[in-house]
Amino acid sequence: MKDFLNSWGISLMVFGPLVGALAMLVVPKAKEQFHKVVALAASLVVGFIGILLMTNFDYDAGGRLQFVVDKAWIPIINSRYIVGIDGISLPMIALTLLIVPLCIIYSWNHFPEPKNPKAFLILILILQTGMLGSFVAQDLILFFVFFEVVLLPMYFMIGVWGGEKRQYASLKFFLYTLFGSALMIVAFLSLYFLSDKIPVNGEMMHSFDMRLLPELATGISTGAALWIFGGMFMGFGIKVPMFPFHTWLPDAHTQAPTVGSVILAAVLLKLGTYGFIRIAIPILPGAAEKWAPFIGLLAVIGIIYGALCCLAQTDMKRLIAFSSVSHMGFVMLGIATLTTFGFQAAIFGMVAHGLITGMLFFVAGSTKERYHTLDISRLGGMLKSMPHMGWILGFSVMASLGLPGLAGFWGEFPAILSAYEPGVGLNVAFFRVLMVIAAVGTVLAASYLLWMYQRVGFGVPSKEFEDDPHLHDVTFTEWLAWTPMLILIVVLGFVPNIIFKVTDGAVSHTIAIVNGLGG
Amino acid sequence: MLAQLLTFAWSAPSLDYHALAPEIIVAATIVVLILLDAFTGERSRWASSSVAGIGLLLALIPIATLAYDGFDRVMFGGGFVVDTYALVLQALFVVAGYVVILLSTNYIAEGDYHEGEYYTLLLSSVLGMMVMASARDLISIFIALELVSIPAYMLAAWRKRDQKSNEAGLKYYLMGVFASAILLYGMSLIFGITGSTLLVVIGAELGSYVSSQPIITLGIAFVLIGFAFKVSAVPFHQWAPDTYEGAPTPVTSFLAVASKAAGFVAILNVLFIGFYGRHDVWEPLMWALAALSMTVGNLIALRQTNVVRMLAYSGIAQAGYILAPLAVAGATLGTGGEALRSIVVYLLIYAGMNLGAFAVVLAVARKTRSAEIKSFGGLFSYAPVLTVCMTIFLFSLAGIPPAAGWFAKLSIFSSLASAGTTAGYVLAVIVGLNSVIAFGYYGRLIRVMWMDEAPDGDRTPIKVPASLSFALIITVAVTLVWGVFPGALTHFTDQVTLFSLLR
Known part of the structure; x- marks a missing residue:
């Protein structure tokens, strides 16, 4: 069993969704039930493989890559199929494995126009392969x-199943990300050519191996390293998204179908922050140290700017989208400190934000479905007309603003705290100023979230929706999709060590690389 | 006395028939086609496309055996070389020619165009390309180029009752002849300086002139500009969109893929063997051509409303990407090798994805009788398979994994970065920015297919004829397999070399 997992586990997990998608491809789209069942089954099987991997994961050695597979892929540039899981990627993988089946369950009777469950579910499965693959890949090209x-x-999810301005939003999303990744790939390649060579089959070649690159890249001159880091910063920063590259996010979120928003918020944004932790910082610690104050500054601007934008929003979904900008700012602040504590907070923040904001988007989606609008001024009295939904929204809002005892707290609070004592070589005074400003951000977060909740949840339903038959309370599939997330938000809030323990070894390992070779 | 004079003046060159077998087979097929057309009635004309296709497939056999043999064969005093480089490109031309025949079969048969002549000319052009891959002498390069071009001029004007087609042919012809004249003038200058038409000799001679001689600069520039017309690089591109739009679509696909690739092969031949020592002259020229081509091509493509014209401008931009590695190819032999290989990789992948895109355009036009972008609206609702195919090709052209285009673009980036010069990095960033611009129009077409309504509500499914389906299967398979396993491609291309200074 263990042997099997070691050699095949990750590959099965990553490509499992594709197998499901291929099976669906050959069945005509009229058989909707078949497609739903196959998609759910594929994501559950993949989740089961993931659970097997997690139970066999050696948590005492979280800093070490496990289940590593290393096979030739593109020999001419020495790019290899290297996959593995360590304490940093594990929580991200778990999050992906959880969110995708829940999204499929939620979609069961909620397919947005123009329906076509076959295409929609195939896209979700491809998406899952892409996300899981990004989190396990240990080769830059892979x-x-x-x-x-x-x-x-x-x-396609935004463009075909999205709201009214879906075409604009989908193209904007695509062009922004493409711009970032174009610069990122140039950065990867310059890194490849400037780093030292290693012997491969008796020949000296450059390498894309992320495990080796921190060591191989030590010889790169400071100037070049700064440029390379800049390229990666564009690639990952746009994905996070960091201020001022965030403008694609509100449009994409507002126009995307509910499930698209959930996956986008819960997992896709994390690819950016994960990239910083996994690739940019350990490989180029020297440049990271130079860039850190700048990143920290942009992160804090993002926190405040995102929060202020939230206060000005009239659309519930758009408000949640801007709150994402603000919350991801906390994550980036934690990363910018280049400390074990900051990284830990960042990873926790990523998971917590994934669960909580995902939950908020779910609720927003269901709200839209019932009210046919998300205009905050027209909503109201949700607690009266749909008490369960109202309470769930309230719970998510509390979690999002960082109430202690819920998951959000452990992402936000340690991130702010970590700025008090930034890593070796960083300007302490500067980071403490950032810390104070970030703390103000939490107050703003409380105000815009509570203000939104008051207008949506409290009061009496407006005349328009007084006895609207569409306003029915949480349905069975909704409960099914939401309960695991709600439970996790509470559990992680009370026992944050579940994640801190997993990430501890890997983060210490990464920071050791940063301190050992940087400065 | 006479016999003595003859033996003195002319001795038959020793021929390696194995090495020439691919060309001989295609030439024989051309003869068969002409005879078939002359001696059979109207009713058996349909056979000509099959004969042409089978002839090309047969030519693949000696290419495979030669590749398996694996040693370089040099003939005609060094003017004709069969090495890995030549074989890889010959295979490309033969397969591309075969796919074009598949695309043409129904179009030409149903349009009642002259089938026998059509395939004869098409194969002649392919033969010219195959010779081009092996040509290592200015004269044979020129002859190969004319053999590629002259049939193509006629093919472009094939729909002779259509004014646009006539315009296409005439424009292509005039620009082509103009380019040939410039090219010949450049060649004559080079010949005047070096005293030889053999590229190897030219390479050695030019390499020894360290000082900057205006005549050399002029000669190199004229030769390259002559070829720049062929590959439709900006600012020598004006003929391309009109010709592409007016020509019959299968011919357009042939011009956009095979004929353009032949132009690049010619550039590679003269640049890496003849002019390699004078990279101070051609590197800046290539830099400017590359940067201009991709930027101008992409920006104008954004404004197009016709798919074929859009693909024409996208082809101009792609030509810019292909030229880009040449802007840094002279730094070291290592960088030169990287550049050469990346261009060969790009040409192969470009052929697959672009032919595929044209195949879809042809299939859709069978129903809509139009190549306007608007006419692709709602394609997903009535032709999902065609839509998915087209989406794969467009993503590939845009360079997004897992379709093969990403690896082509990666190779370009990689060779630009391998030079380690500022010029290289700046050009790499320009390529990156252009990829984003390019998605603007590729994405628009995807959007129209997936997200718009069918323009007149007509949702009758499209009947795709067998030959067209087969062409689609080949191109989709190639695009996806090379995208997921680029090793399957680099296995062949990483042995490609082409240097005079390397001996």
Whole structure:
């Protein structure tokens, strides 16, 4: 069993959804039930493989890559099929494995116009392969390929199943990300050519191996390293999204179908932050140290700017989208400190944001379905007309604003705290100023979230919706899709160590690389 | 006395018939086609496309055996070489020619055009391309180029009752002849300086002139500009969109893929063997051509409303990407090798994805009788398979994995970065920015297919004839397999070399 998992586990998990998608491809689209069952089954089987991997994962050695597979792929540039899981990628994989089946369950009777469950579910499965692949890839080119594969299904999900301005939003989303990844690939290649060579089958070749690159890249001059880091910064920063590259996000989120928004918020944005932690910073620690204050500054601007934008929104979904910008700012602030504590907070923040914002988008989607509008001024009295839904929204809002005891707290609070004592070589005073400003951001977060909740949840339903028959409370499939997330938000809030323990070894390992070779 | 004079003046060159077998087979097929057309009635004309296709497939056999043999064969005093480089490109031309025949079969038969002549000319052009891959002498390169072009002039004007087609042919012809004249003038200058038409000798001679001689610069520039017309690089591109739009669509696909590739092969031959030592002259020229081509091509493509014209401008931009590695190819032999291989990789992948895109355009036009972007509206609702195919090709052209185009673009980036010069990095960033611009129009077509309504609500499914389906299967398979396993491609291309200084 263990042997099998070691050699095949990850590949099965990554390409499992594709197998499901291929099976669906050959069956005509009229058989909707078949497509739904196959898609759910594929995502559950993949989830089961994931659970097997997680139970066999050696948590005492979380800093070490496990289940590693290393096979030749493109020999001429020495790019290899290298996959593996360590403590940093594990929580991300778990999040992906959880969110995708829940999205499929939620979609069961909720397919947005123009329906066509076959195409919609195939896209979700391709998306899952792309996301899982990005989190396990240990070769820069392999990572790049998966990173790009994620774009395609999301483009179609927004463009075909989205809201009124879907075409504009989908193209904007695509062009922004493409711009980032074009610069990122140039950065990867310059890194490849400037780093030292290693012997491969008796020949000296450059390498894309992420495991070796931190060491191989030590010889790169500071100037070149700064440029290369800049290229990666564009690629990952746009994905996060960091201020000022965030403008694609509100449009994409507002126009995307509910499930698209959920996956986008829960997993896709994390590809950016994950890229910083996994690739940019460990490989080029020297440049990271120079860039860190700048990143920290943009992160804090993002926190405040996102929060202020939230206060000005009239559309519930758009508000949640801007709150994403703000929350991802906290994650980036944690990363910018270049400390174990900051990275831990960032990873926790990624998971927590994935669950909570995913949940908020679910609720927003269901709200839209019932009210046919998300205009906050027209909503109201949700607690009266749909008490369960109202409470779930309230719960998610509390979690999102960082109430202690819920998951959001452990992403936000340690991230702010970590800025008090930034990593070696960073300007302490500067980061403490950032810390204070970021703390103000939490107050703003509380105000825009509570204000939104008051207008949506409290009061009495407006005349328009007074006795609208569409306003029925949470349905069975909704409960099924939401319960696991709600439970996890509470559990992670009370026992944050579940994640901190997993990431600890890997993060210490990464920071050791940063401190050992940087400065 | 006479016999003595003859033996003195002319001794038969020793011929390696194995090495010439691919060309001989295609030439024989051409003869068969002419005879078939002359001696059979109207009713058996349909056979000509099959004969032409089978002839090309047969030519693949000696190409495979030669590749398996694996040693370089040199003939005609060094003017004709059969090496890995030549074989890979010959295979490309033969397969591309075969796919074009598949695309033409129904179009030409149903349009009641002259089938016998059509396939004869098409194969003649392919033969010219095959010779081009092996030609290592200015004269044979020129002859190969004319053999490629002259049949193509006629093919472009094939729909002779259509004014646009006539315009296409005439424009192509005038521009082509103009380019040939410039090319010949450049060649004569080079010949005047070096005293030889053999590229190897030219390489050695030019390499020894360290000082900058205006005549050399002029000669090199004229030769390259002559070829720049062929590959429709900006600012020598004006003929391309009109010719592409007016010509019959299968011919357009042939011009856009095979004929253009032949132009690039000619550039590679003269550049890497003849002019390699004078990279100070051609590198800046190539840099400017590349940057201009991709930027101008992409920006104008954004404004197009006709798919074929859009593909024409996208082809101009792609020509810019293909030229880009040449802008840094002279730095070291290592970079030169990278550049050469990346261009060969790009040409192969470009052929697959672009022919595929044209195949879909042809299939859709069978129903809509139009190549306007609008007429693709709602394609997903009545022809999902065609839509998915086209989406794969467009994503490939845009360079997005897992379709093969990403690896082509990666190779270009990689060779630009391998030079490690500022010029290389700047051009790489320009390529990157252009990829984003390019998605603007590729994405628009995808959007129209997937997200718009059918323009007149007509949702009758499209009947795709067998030959067209087969062409689609080949191109989709190639695009996806090379995209997921680029190793299957580089296995052949990484042995490609082409240097005079390397001996």
